[in-house]
Amino acid sequence: MKISEVLELCNARLVCGDDRTGNEVLSAFSSDLMSDVLMLPAQKILLITGLCNIQTIRTAEMADIRCILFVRNKKASEEMKQLARENGLVIMETPFSLFRASGLLFARGLSPVY
């Protein structure tokens, strides 16, 4: 699924990565537990999370996750955006809940990791 489609389906706002909305994500993982995120296999994963702090960005950096969707209107701080830009991450923010965003994307064919 293209990142532009994720934005549209989740009524999301693009915060970082304007030049990457044409990129694809192959699957998605919804979690607030970064320990779980660090155990994911390497592939083009969209991370959907309500955990919005600098370690969310760090975790994505280490796990080679290029795309994050923050739910429930969680706002990335300037420090987070800066780090995301340095690492070429796409950051989006949606007003929807974790459940709703995940459900919408799943229904449109985005695969779960497990």
Add this chain to the structure above:
Amino acid sequence: MVIEQQYFVKGGDFSRAGIASSETRKLLKQLGISPEKIRNIVIALYEAEMNIVAHAREGTIRISITRDSILMLLEDQGPGIPDIEQAMKEGFSTASSKVREMGFGAGMGLNNMKRNTDLLEITSTVGTGTTVRMINYF
């Protein structure tokens, strides 16, 4: 070829946690190490770095990179681990609520370090600190 780096890690400083791992990642990329190997190395290192921030007063991380391997030596001054075998069990955790708020402390870190390294050795003295030695081959 031997490249050596050293980082100081302050306990409780969550905003700076991960900097040593991030710098190491950049260095390995510059050296042309494969993305899959880099991913394993930095995930293990990040878990170990987070453990210093989460549990210890302070610590140092020493990185030595040779032509065919990376050695990661993490030494902290902190409470130590009374029972390493128990700490290795998935789900066992002594993390504070602050650590859990950051999305960690689920009792999975040590296992994940083992999964991602070719060699993991942990030695610890209660009341003094913990030493973690990890090696990955390229």
